[in-house]
Amino acid sequence: MVSMKDIAQECGVSVATVSKALNGQQDISEQTRQRIFEAVKEMGYTANSAARALKTNRTYNLGILFIDLQNHGFMHEYFAATLNSFRIESERCGYDITFINSNVGHQNTSYLQHAMYRRLDGVAVICADYQDPLVQELIYSDIPVVTLDHAFYNRAAVLSDNMNGLEALVHYVYGRGHRRIAYIYGNPTAVTENRLRGFYRACEALELKIPDEYLTECEYHEPASCYRATKQLLALPEPPTCILFSDDYTWLGGMNAIREAGLRIPEDISVVGYDGVHLAQALNPPLTTWQQNTEELGRLAASMLIERIEHPRTAAPEHVVVTGRLLEGGTVSRLDAEP
Amino acid sequence: MVSMKDIAQECGVSVATVSKALNGQQDISEQTRQRIFEAVKEMGYTANSAARALKTNRTYNLGILFIDLQNHGFMHEYFAATLNSFRIESERCGYDITFINSNVGHQNTSYLQHAMYRRLDGVAVICADYQDPLVQELIYSDIPVVTLDHAFYNRAAVLSDNMNGLEALVHYVYGRGHRRIAYIYGNPTAVTENRLRGFYRACEALELKIPDEYLTECEYHEPASCYRATKQLLALPEPPTCILFSDDYTWLGGMNAIREAGLRIPEDISVVGYDGVHLAQALNPPLTTWQQNTEELGRLAASMLIERIEHPRTAAPEHVVVTGRLLEGGTVSRLDAEP
DNA sequence: TTGATCCACGTAAACGTTTAAGTACCACAA
DNA sequence: TTGTGGTACTTAAACGTTTACGTGGATCAA
Numbered sequence: 001m002v003s004m005k006d007i008a009q010e011c012g013v014s015v016a017t018v019s020k021a022l023n024g025q026q027d028i029s030e031q032t033r034q035r036i037f038e039a040v041k042e043m044g045y046t047a048n049s050a051a052r053a054l055k056t057n058r059t060y061n062l063g064i065l066f067i068d069l070q071n072h073g074f075m076h077e078y079f080a081a082t083l084n085s086f087r088i089e090s091e092r093c094g095y096d097i098t099f100i101n102s103n104v105g106h107q108n109t110s111y112l113q114h115a116m117y118r119r120l121d122g123v124a125v126i127c128a129d130y131q132d133p134l135v136q137e138l139i140y141s142d143i144p145v146v147t148l149d150h151a152f153y154n155r156a157a158v159l160s161d162n163m164n165g166l167e168a169l170v171h172y173v174y175g176r177g178h179r180r181i182a183y184i185y186g187n188p189t190a191v192t193e194n195r196l197r198g199f200y201r202a203c204e205a206l207e208l209k210i211p212d213e214y215l216t217e218c219e220y221h222e223p224a225s226c227y228r229a230t231k232q233l234l235a236l237p238e239p240p241t242c243i244l245f246s247d248d249y250t251w252l253g254g255m256n257a258i259r260e261a262g263l264r265i266p267e268d269i270s271v272v273g274y275d276g277v278h279l280a281q282a283l284n285p286p287l288t289t290w291q292q293n294t295e296e297l298g299r300l301a302a303s304m305l306i307e308r309i310e311h312p313r314t315a316a317p318e319h320v321v322v323t324g325r326l327l328e329g330g331t332v333s334r335l336d337a338e339p
Numbered sequence: 340m341v342s343m344k345d346i347a348q349e350c351g352v353s354v355a356t357v358s359k360a361l362n363g364q365q366d367i368s369e370q371t372r373q374r375i376f377e378a379v380k381e382m383g384y385t386a387n388s389a390a391r392a393l394k395t396n397r398t399y400n401l402g403i404l405f406i407d408l409q410n411h412g413f414m415h416e417y418f419a420a421t422l423n424s425f426r427i428e429s430e431r432c433g434y435d436i437t438f439i440n441s442n443v444g445h446q447n448t449s450y451l452q453h454a455m456y457r458r459l460d461g462v463a464v465i466c467a468d469y470q471d472p473l474v475q476e477l478i479y480s481d482i483p484v485v486t487l488d489h490a491f492y493n494r495a496a497v498l499s500d501n502m503n504g505l506e507a508l509v510h511y512v513y514g515r516g517h518r519r520i521a522y523i524y525g526n527p528t529a530v531t532e533n534r535l536r537g538f539y540r541a542c543e544a545l546e547l548k549i550p551d552e553y554l555t556e557c558e559y560h561e562p563a564s565c566y567r568a569t570k571q572l573l574a575l576p577e578p579p580t581c582i583l584f585s586d587d588y589t590w591l592g593g594m595n596a597i598r599e600a601g602l603r604i605p606e607d608i609s610v611v612g613y614d615g616v617h618l619a620q621a622l623n624p625p626l627t628t629w630q631q632n633t634e635e636l637g638r639l640a641a642s643m644l645i646e647r648i649e650h651p652r653t654a655a656p657e658h659v660v661v662t663g664r665l666l667e668g669g670t671v672s673r674l675d676a677e678p
Numbered sequence: 679t680t681g682a683t684c685c686a687c688g689t690a691a692a693c694g695t696t697t698a699a700g701t702a703c704c705a706c707a708a
Numbered sequence: 709t710t711g712t713g714g715t716a717c718t719t720a721a722a723c724g725t726t727t728a729c730g731t732g733g734a735t736c737a738a
Contacts, residue, residue: 001455003724014688019726027686046455050398051724053389054693061437073423074413075617084412087438094445096457098400098435099426105399106433116340116385118435223621252621259623278414279618282562282591284598342694353718358696366716390694393723 002045010039022047053119062090062305063100063115063123065138070221077249077277078294079127082148085298086124093306095121100138111138122305124148130190144312146305148297150190156308156317158301162191165290165324166198166244167205169272172288172326173242174206177335178270182214182240184229184254186247192220195274199244214240223253230257234269241335242270248277248289266333276327285330292324341384349378361386392458401429401644402439402454402462404477409560416588416616417633418466421487424637425463432645434460439477450477461644463487469529483647485640489529495647495656497640501530504629504663505537505583506544508611511627511665512581513545516674517609521553521579523568523593525586531559534613538583553579562592569596573608580674581609587616587628605672615666624669631663 004018011018013032021028021036039045053059066083074080090097100123104114111134115123122144128135130150139145139152146156173181183199186192203210213236219225226245233239234257245251251273255265263269265285273280276291300320307315343361347354352371360367360375378384392398405422413419429436439462443453450473454462461483467474469489478484478491485495512520522538525531542549552575558564565584572579573596584590590612594604602608604624612619615630639659646654 001724005724015725016689016727017687019724020687023726025727029686032686046452048393048458048724049456050389050392050458051693052726054387054393054695054724055726057693059389073426074419075416075423077414080413080419084414087412091438091440091442094442096437096440098437099430101430101435103430103433113385117388119387119389249618249621252618256621256623279588279591282588282595284595344694354695355697355719356717358694359717362696364697368716371716387694390723391696393694393725394696396723 001048002043003048004045006043007036007039007045010043011035057119059119059121060095061118061120062095062097062302063118063120063143064097065100065111065123065125065128065135067101067128067135069129072221076221078275078292081294082298082301083126085295086126086302087298089299089302090306093302095302095306102134110134112141112143115141115143122146122309124301124305125150126301144305144308146301146308148301151319154317156304156315157319158297158304159319159321160191160292160297161321161323162194163198163201165274165292166195167202168326169244169274169290170199170202170208171206173244173270173272173332174202174208176270176332178242178332179208180214180238180240181208181210181242181244182216182233183210183244184216184218184226184233184246184250186220186250187217189220192246195246218246218250218253220246221249223250223256226250226253227257228253230254231261234258234261234263240269242272242332244272244274246274248273248275248280248287251280251287266331270332272332276324281327281329287327288329288331289327290324291327293322296322340387341382342387343384345382346375346378346384349382350374396458398458398460399434400457400459401434401436401641402457402459402482403436404439404450404462404464404467404474406440406467406474408468411560415560417614417631420633421637421640422465424634425465425641426637428638428641429645432641434641434645441473449473451480451482454480454482461485461648463640463644464489465640483644483651485644485647487636487640490658493656495643496658497636497643498658498660499530499631499636500660500662501533502537502540504613504631505534506541507665508583508613508629509538509541509547510545512583512609512611512671513541513547515609515671517581517671518547519553519577519579520547520549520581520583521555521572522549522583523555523557523565523572523585523589525559525589526556528559531585534585557585557589557592559585560588562589562595565589565592566596567592569593570600573597573600573602579608581611581671583611583613585613587612587614587619587626590619590626605670609671611671615663620666620668626666627668627670628666629663630666632661635661 004015008015008018017028018036021033087097098118098120100111100114102108104117123138125139125147139155148158149160151157151159185196216229218229233243245254258265258269265271273287273289276289280287343354343357347357357375360372426436437457437459439450439453441447443456462477464478464486478494487497488499490496490498524535555568557568572582584593597604597608604610612626612628615628619626
């Protein structure tokens with residue numbers, strides 16, 4: 001592989017001169033710079049990132065912690081989309097990304113060790129078990145960190161507005177005349193708890209009395225569990241006129257239960273999802289839901305992280321909230337009479 | 340950051356001794372080895388991958404070319420799942436992965452240059468425009484390469500059995516009594532052309548005469564375009580009894596058209612997808628489709644690539660075909676009478 | 679003429695490893 | 709005694725960069 005030494009030899013200059021010419025230093029004459037660039041092209045020189053990293057202590061590599069225990073991997077649209085936009089922004093800024101795992105060189109290591117081994121400039125925690133001590137060790141290390149949907153003290157974070165999102169959804173269906181509103185929420189995490197909080201807040205503001213049976217839990221990303229929960233709701237003596245579902249994917253289980261009961265959407269019952277998954281928008285009618293701004297979440301995570309890497313002193317560890325928006329599909333009817 | 344030099348000083352040995360101890364060389368006494376490991380733990384030493392790479396010419400980093408022009412990113416389940424299993428297998432073997440792009444250090448470069456800059460040990464082309472000269476430059480470079488769903492001369496490849504898959508689907512619906520079989524295929528790529536070939540082969544073997552109107556194209560990953568194509572099929576004087584769709588996602592457009600026409604699935608019309616997307620299995624009835632073995636595709640791509648990296652002479656550049664399987668959902672009726 | 683200034687380049691050390699080759703010491707056989 | 713062989717290290721060079729500092733020559737003012 002051709003190195004700077006070869007270029008230097010070819011051009012009859014020192015290695016330092018080649019380095020400076022390629023890095024745009026000012027104390028190189030236009031003539032020799034030209035000569036060097038020509039030689040680089042002709043001989044097919046490519047810089048060696050490892051050597052550069054060794055010398056400069058900068059790898060231009062960002063770590064991503066993306067551990068999902070259920071092993072849906074990139075199949076979860078919310079994370080996939082956020083990850084994608086994180087990647088795009090990183091690349092735009094000249095950074096590559098590396099997934100952090102615990103298998104460095106055939107031996108089991110901690111996430112932090114992996115990050116240190118690769119000398120990552122920074123780390124984004126996109127998806128992980130935040131209770132895991134190994135995750136916390138990484139977050140509270142000396143490496144610049146940004147977390148998604150979880151806020152840590154003195155660490156940067158981007159947060160989707162889960163509480164406001166659910167609040168807005170309740171207000172929306174209320175505005176269309178619904179009073180008997182049920183909520184099938186996902187099993188407890190920081191995210192679902194925030195949504196639940198939003199639900200309560202809206203109910204309080206609207207002075208809505210929601211019976212206990214209207215609030216049920218279902219397993220995250222498990223349509224079958226949602227199917228059962230929906231069935232129970234429909235079997236109530238006084239069933240809800242509108243059901244909020246934990247997320248667009250799980251909702252499919254609910255849809256099956258509703259179809260099976262011979263009910264039409266939205267004529268007989270209204271439904272609302274959460275996420276803005278593509279597929280649910282291809283259905284007829286498209287699902288009314290809350291679309292999280294994944295594009296912005298990923299982009300911001302990357303740019304905040306890079307900011308903290310490149311300007312450690314000026315960039316404070318903020319917690320930024322990204323707002324989503326209502327996707328008004330066709331699954332919420334307008335009720336004229338109030339019960 | 341603590342380096343080998345610090346460890347050496349602490350233990351009163353040379354740097355070479357530390358290196359050899361850590362790398363499991365045999366000419367180190369058990370005593371000093373112990374001392375060194377203790378110092379490593381106490382002082383918190385982590386090896387520097389850049390320095391190691393510089394010296395050994397091995398980065399234990401695999402490149403992934405994953406360029407989708409439509410920018411669905413990881414949202415496409417087939418690629419997402421394959422990528423995920425590729426990643427898992429790579430990590431199991433001690434490799435990290437790096438996405439190849441064209442933005443190295445703020446300047447526009449070729450894919451090959453990026454790969455060379457990072458000194459990637461090998462590259463997997465998961466998703467890309469294979470006509471692109473920059474992609475071909477990468478594939479025909481000196482770097483070990485494996486491609487997905489495209490075979491190149493003297494290069495390793497893993498291929499999903501698109502032809503057999505579609506052939507099997509036709510045989511399946513034929514076996515259930517269908518004769519008027521339509522196929523809405525995706526716009527031409529190597530993949531869709533193979534599927535179309537499978538369709539023709541099955542028709543030939545079964546001596547099926549398919550009218551021209553039964554074969555229509557629709558835009559890849561565009562439910563709306565599939566919606567229109569389906570509508571046209573349903574409006575024919577003699578509509579098909581079964582429609583094969585290009586893929587599970589696009590099929591949703593077809594589903595809407597069918598629902599809109601007031602037809603029931605599978606009582607009034609049968610449908611078949613391709614891919615085995617999770618969501619389509621959550622519908623009721625679950626879609627009958629061909630499930631590509633993404634887990635195996637990704638795993639094999641990684642292990643073949645690593646094999647070629649670690650044993651360049653013994654590992655020949657094979658083309659391996661991975662077979663999928665029929666997912667028998669509930670969307671194909673059994674026809675008793677033949678038309 | 680001298681001395682200051684500037685330009686364009688060279689020198690050399692350093693980053694943290696790996697590894698071929700060398701060496702000091704000891705044990706043991708002849 | 710000498711020679712041989714093995715063990716457990718050390719030495720030193722090398723990988724490809726970057727960068728602080730040095731330097732020789734040209735220019736120019738006094």
